[in-house]
Amino acid sequence: MAAVAEGSASAAAKEVEYQAGVQKLVDLLSKLNPAAKEFVPSSAAASSPPKKALSADAPVFDYHSIGGGNGGAKDSAIGAGFYAGNQHRRRGNVYINQGRRRSNDRSRRAEREDSIRRTVYVSELDHTVTEERLADIFATCGQVVDCRICGDPHSVLRFAFIEFSDEEGAKTALNLGGTIFGFYPVRVLPSKTAILPVNPKFLPRTEDEKEMVMRTVYCTNIDKMVTQLAVKTFFEELCGEVSRLRLLGDNVHSTRIAFVEFVHAEGAIMSLNCSGMILGTLPVRVSPSKTPVKPRVNRVGSN
Template identity: 60%
Template sequence: MAAVAEISVDSAAATKLDSNAKPDTEFNVQKLVDMFTKLNPLAKEFVPSSHSHNHLRHLSSNQFYPNNFLVKPSDNDNYSNNRRRRNNFNQGRRLNGRVHKAQREDSIRRTVYVSDIDQHVTEERLAALFSSCGQVIDCRICGDTHSILRFAFVEFADERGARAALNLGGTVLGYYPVRVLPSKTAILPVNPTFLPRSDDEREMCSRTVYCTNIDKKISQAEVKNFFETACGEVTRLRLLGDHVHSTRIAFVEFAIAESAIFALGCSGMLLGTQPIRVSPSKTPVRPRIAHPMSC
């Protein structure tokens, strides 16, 4: 009996010692966890062959930390990236604004303002007068063709031409001496895609006039009837307008060039309630391209 009791005591003591130690299973699991934390999840041997390169590139766009676990960028990172992009955009916009301002100021320095222009003087004749001062790259005559209150802007290739043009003030062109002053504004450039592309389109321009200050209540049919009654057959007319401007504009193409010349004399005449302004067109009236209807 004493031997049996001794064996029981030894067994109980062994059981108590074993209860304080960790089971073998728990120890093995912990070893596996420690091993896996040291592995790279993007290592070649761990990436299934079914995954494409695009998937790997997508993974690489995320961030990795020293423990090699994949972590999504935080909201702070996204905020910083978005703010950086906005700053870059604003800086680019300010830079473009400064470039455009510098270009406009350069154009103004190369431009002169000419007033008291005879009603019979054309843009070609005015440009020919100032070509002795330097290369003329643009010439625009504005105002009522029935009065000497017409004015023009002449732009040169360089500032020397504009300075030399000031000396032509007082030169008689037609019946009146012109006045020449430095310009305070630049000539608004014509979109080059609208300019004539061929001899046929240049001929179309000679038969076309540009009409402004058209009453918004006037229809296209009324504009066409006005010019056909006063000048001759109209072959094409385009009436344009928007919600910003209080009046509309039109390009009127005649069958013959003589009708376009007569139309220039209509400047100042009432069309509806507004006196229209008519000038030679620098662009042809191209036919609209009809888009095929989808089935």
């Protein structure tokens, strides 16, 4: 029995010694850096891709701070500040761009609302009423900038939008409600929409284009038999030298339109007084243009 007890004590002592050795080895290995050069095989080091340089916006992390030393904490704070600074600059640029977009949106919304206030809605038009005739009638209320009849041309329930150069003209036009145009009395109400928004890609973008717009007028109700040279001659005799002109038309509409650019802004201003004058066989309507004449258009002088 004594021999058995002595053997058990010896085995327990060896187990304790073994466990202590294992723990010592674990503690030793835990202090080693597996990424150290001496632990990386030469073949793996040769095949690994080169490290990429950090970009200016990349966050900076400090590995010294893992140990909790003062130096590590200081470097970590600097890295955090650098990262936060870059984040702040990025957010600042986003805020600036968003502010510009909101400002542009407000400006476009204000222009659209102004156009709506200058526009009236005319309903219950019969098929005998033309845009030219309708514009002539409402011109007694103020200068008509644009007139657009919508709906089935063969229907007796067509409607139209008429835009004036100012709000006073639109308010005066409301008094024409109940007037018989063709065979039916029409209704005239304040419009809830503008006639047609101008495509943004055609709007002036540079200072030169804005200056061109100041020298340009938009003409409608031009007789289809009138040539480009005749339009040029008409405006030059009354208003001054024309630098560029574009005459447009199609097989659907009975009249044509034109964009006329003058050498001087005074010519464009004077041309507004030509609205209602006969060009060919029809009274032309002239209003300020919202877009410049495209440079690709040939110079005037050809038909």
